[in-house]
Amino acid sequence: MNPIPMVDLELQYRQLENEINPAIADVLAGTRFILGPNVTEFEQEAADYLGVKHALGCASGTDALHLALRAAGIGPGDEVITTPFTFIATAEAIAYCGATPVFVDIDARTFNVDPEAARAAITDRTRALLPVHLFGQPADMAALQVLAEEHGLLLIEDCAQSFGAAIDGRQTGSFGLAGCFSFFPSKNLGCYGDGGLITTSDDQLFETLWTLRNHGRKAGDYYHEMVGYNSRLDEIQAAILRVKLARIDQFNEQRRRVAQAYGRLLGDTELVMPYEDGIGRHVYHQFTMLVPEQRREALMQALRDESIASAVYYPTPLHQQPAFADLGVHDGLPVSEEVSKRCLSLPVFPEMTDEQIERVSDCLKRAL
Numbered sequence: 001m002n003p004i005p006m007v008d009l010e011l012q013y014r015q016l017e018n019e020i021n022p023a024i025a026d027v028l029a030g031t032r033f034i035l036g037p038n039v040t041e042f043e044q045e046a047a048d049y050l051g052v053k054h055a056l057g058c059a060s061g062t063d064a065l066h067l068a069l070r071a072a073g074i075g076p077g078d079e080v081i082t083t084p085f086t087f088i089a090t091a092e093a094i095a096y097c098g099a100t101p102v103f104v105d106i107d108a109r110t111f112n113v114d115p116e117a118a119r120a121a122i123t124d125r126t127r128a129l130l131p132v133h134l135f136g137q138p139a140d141m142a143a144l145q146v147l148a149e150e151h152g153l154l155l156i157e158d159c160a161q162s163f164g165a166a167i168d169g170r171q172t173g174s175f176g177l178a179g180c181f182s183f184f185p186s187k188n189l190g191c192y193g194d195g196g197l198i199t200t201s202d203d204q205l206f207e208t209l210w211t212l213r214n215h216g217r218k219a220g221d222y223y224h225e226m227v228g229y230n231s232r233l234d235e236i237q238a239a240i241l242r243v244k245l246a247r248i249d250q251f252n253e254q255r256r257r258v259a260q261a262y263g264r265l266l267g268d269t270e271l272v273m274p275y276e277d278g279i280g281r282h283v284y285h286q287f288t289m290l291v292p293e294q295r296r297e298a299l300m301q302a303l304r305d306e307s308i309a310s311a312v313y314y315p316t317p318l319h320q321q322p323a324f325a326d327l328g329v330h331d332g333l334p335v336s337e338e339v340s341k342r343c344l345s346l347p348v349f350p351e352m353t354d355e356q357i358e359r360v361s362d363c364l365k366r367a368l
């Protein structure tokens, strides 16, 4: 039987190669490899799509988070409230600034940060809230915006998994002071290497970000306002992203179609399907269910036996990672701890066929 991967990047490339190959060839022939015309065009197209004033390419999603926090003035002694149920880069970026990540528990249904838990964790050192729109599901931005306003906190969004996700038609990445996107190949909008993007509608923050990403340079000459970074979106990657950005709505719609089909086929089993609150548009970067803890390994094995991929995002919440052991918060976030033991993600990608979806669902039903 043909394997079913978590995401089929080769198939997508085959469908787009007639546009992507010439776009890459143009960059090679034009030789403007660093901050060339494709980066500028892509930044404008992304800003228009996301409904923000500015979008700035950078080297990765991790850098997008780091630069946004730095530009917002986060530094030593500051606390940034975030979720422990995410990829480690969210919290690494806080640590890079010398600030302290403060992990608070998540909502058991959406897997996103619980605004009430965030409220309870605010101290006089808290400077910012850093929610993640996990798996493509928008976080509760209405509640988080109220919290940020009441306590004078900055709000910065980790949109690495949520390109195209929206709340009432408003895109993630347009709610906070800044939104941080990743173009890691498997993300909803992915390039063919590393890449990232920071959005903001704040002119001053944009200027600082623009300077920070390119060695602290202000204008074209060798005059450096501050010690910055080499963190630029690659011109070849920008050319690829322009081809894919034109199709992002279609890709996300197809991901939603896959999720709905899984819901129809698996909804009446003991598997807990992803929750949709009906307000946010979930773009299913991952299709993540809750399964009985004791059955997870057996279910994964049953899928593996039929050449079907599955994955655990994420098996260890960040407060239990050795990397953050010095924070001294090893337990006490029960929802995150339980969800990490029960979560299981199934293949989901735009090109997935009905037959593939049925094969995955049938296999799980038999294993149950």
Ligand SMILES: *Cc1c(COP(=O)(O)O)cnc(C)c1O
Residues within 6 Å of the ligand: 060, 061, 062, 063, 086, 087, 089, 090, 132, 158, 160, 161, 181, 182, 183, 184, 194, 195, 196
């Ligand atoms: C992928 C990801 C990142 C990091 O992005 P990179 O481009 O790999 O550096 C950050 N946060 C979350 C939630 C992610 O999924």
